Amino acid sequence: MNQLAIAALSISVIVVSIFWYIRKPTSKAPPLPPGPLGLPIVGYLPFLNQNLLVQFSGLAQKYGPIVKLRVGNKLWVVIASPSLAKEVVRDHDLVFSNRDVPIAAQVVSFGENDMAWSPNNSGWRKMRKVFVHDVLSNINLDGSYNLRKDIVRKTIIDVYSTKIEKPIEMGELIGRCILNIILNLLWGGTIEGDEGERVITEFKALLPxxxxxxxxxxxxxxxxILSGLDIQGVKKDMEIILQSYDRILDVAIAIGKKKLSENVIDQGRKDFLQILLELKENDEDTNRSITSKQLKGMLMDIVVAGTDTQSTTVEWAMAELMNNPEIMVKVQQELSSVIGINNMVEESHAPKLQYLRAVIKETLRLHPAVPLLLTRFPTKDSTIGGYSIPKNTTVFINACSIQRDPSIWHNPLKFKPERFLDTEEKMDFSGNTFSYIPFGSGRRLCPGTPLAERMMVHLLASLLHSFEWKLPKGETLDMSEKFGIGLKKNTPLFVIPSLRLSNLDLYT
Structure with a gap:
């Protein structure tokens, strides 16, 4: 009887356990975001078009602000709302702080040894700290101002001397000026004279x-799985370009090391290369010393990101001003009031040029230099907006779509700088307002923003204060966009300058 009782009790426990297990509510994983169906193996790849911005915007209208696409072996997720962007770059910033690095970027970053493409590890944190606190410190930026000023001044003199009343390709003019500034900041005290001019010409030819x-x-x-075949030759082509750049970097580094050993500092200031070389050779401080690959990767970041994004933005700003002459008048009135007709622009004028700064902010709202930012790559399974984002998903944040969203911005396609003057919300480049993130946000915020802001304001103000600008006779302004990793004008901007200041000594 005891055995029967024990058996009966055991069976009862088992039955109750099974019943409880069946009835127990199971925790169900969140679903993947909605999105279009694709084909077996290739997924949505055959349906992608050249302008992903337009395509992503159309998918967001159909499926909502978070959309998934299977593209080959990759899962893409595209985010197009400030609240979801905040979840990625702020709430789960650490999880989403890596990149999905394309093969071309692996090559040009010297094997992910730079600030843009490196994973979030101790090496990346060291590089970013060195760049922000050593290279782009306020002391260094202030100390290199005269160099930037001289190059902008030479650009103004060149326009006055050779290009008055003649059509100028504005992107060419701006791009060369900015590249000249960047390279001189990098090694202006290292590569000089004809050799320096040759380097600028070679860099400029290779950059596009x-x-x-x-x-x-x-x-x-x-x-x-096909990467070893390099079917399109992208890796090979990038390696050829990198060989040319690498040769220049090696020459600059060799000269810089020699000057460092001889304790030579040109014009009483250190260029960026000298600062980085000192840190590279500083084996005692492992928190600040960098490797040879990291040194080259940081130099490439500064040249590529600094030149391309700034020149694109200033060209777009000029195009918008040509397209909105009433705004051009307001900008030049502010310049005359703040600077005076008998003075040249100084960086110290920038805080008072509120309308001009609003023009640049509005330009970056409508035409963000990197419209999809750089991808995020989660290190573990996560949940965004109630949807599951698996580990190693390629996450795009569509900054362009967010910054043109009619539910956020009134009349979003209209160029209106006043929207940055009339708001109480602090709209700056810090990435804290998630409806406006042209330079990204979170720990991957572009570290070169302070330098970029100084340079863009100074150069644009100098061009607008020194000259009047008009389109060539019979020409119409094309404002269409060409999408790539950046957002460029589809056709170059050609304009004709004429003198604006009566004191000709300001042009010589």
Missing amino acids: KLVGLLGKPNISDFFP
Whole structure:
């Protein structure tokens, strides 16, 4: 009887346990975001078009502000709302702080040894700290002002001397000026004279090819198993470009090391290369010393990101001003009031040029230099907006769509700088307002923003204060966009300058 009782009790326990287990509510994983169906193996890849911005906007209208796409072996998720962007770059910033690095970027970053593409590890944190606190410190930026001023001044003199009443390709003029500034900041005290001019010319010729390869769709990125074949030759082409850059970097580094050993500091200031070389050779402080690859990767970041994004933004700003002459009048009235007709622009004028700064902010709202920012790559499974985002998903934040969203911005396609003057919300480049993130946000916020802001304000103000600008006779202004890793004008902007200041000594 005891055995029967024990058996009966055991059976009862088992039955109750089974019943409880069946009735127990199971925790169900959140679903993947909605999105279009694709084909077997290739997914949505055959349906992608050249302008992902337009396509992503259309998918967001159909499926909502978070959309998934299977592209080859990759899962893409595109985010197009401030609240969801905040979840990625602020609430779960650590999880989403890595990149999905395309093969072209792996090459140009010296194997992910730079600030843009490196994973969030101790090496990346060291590089960023060195760049922000050592290279771009306020002391260094102030100390290099005269160099930036001189190059902008030479650009104004060149326009006055050779280009008055003649059509100028504005992107060419701006791009060369900014590249000249960047390279002189990097090693202005290192590579000088004819050699320095040759380096600028070589860098300028290679830069568009490099940026084009970074934005080129590559089958090896969609199907990593095929990467060794390099079917489109993207890796090979980027390696050829990098060889040319690497040769220049080696020459600059060798000269810089020699000057460092001889304790030579040109014009009483250190260029960026000298600062980085000192840190590289500083083996005692492991928190600040950097490797040879990191040194080259940081130099490439400064050249590529600094030149391309700034020149694109200033060209767009000029195009918008040509397209909105009443805004051009307001800007030049502010310049005359703040600077005076018998003075040249100084960086110290910038805080008082509120309308001009609003023009640049509005330009970056409508035409963000990197419209999809750089991708995020979660290190573990996560949940965003109630949807599951698996580990190693490629996450795009569509800054362009967010900054043109009619539910956020009134009349969003209209160029209206006043929207940055009339708001109580602090709209700056810090990435804290998630409806306005042209330079990103969170720990991956662009570290070069302080330098970029100084340079763009100074150069644009100098061009607008020194000259009047008009379109060539019979020409119409094309404001269409060309999408790549950046957002450029589809056709170059040609304009004709004429003198604006009566004191000709200001042009010589």
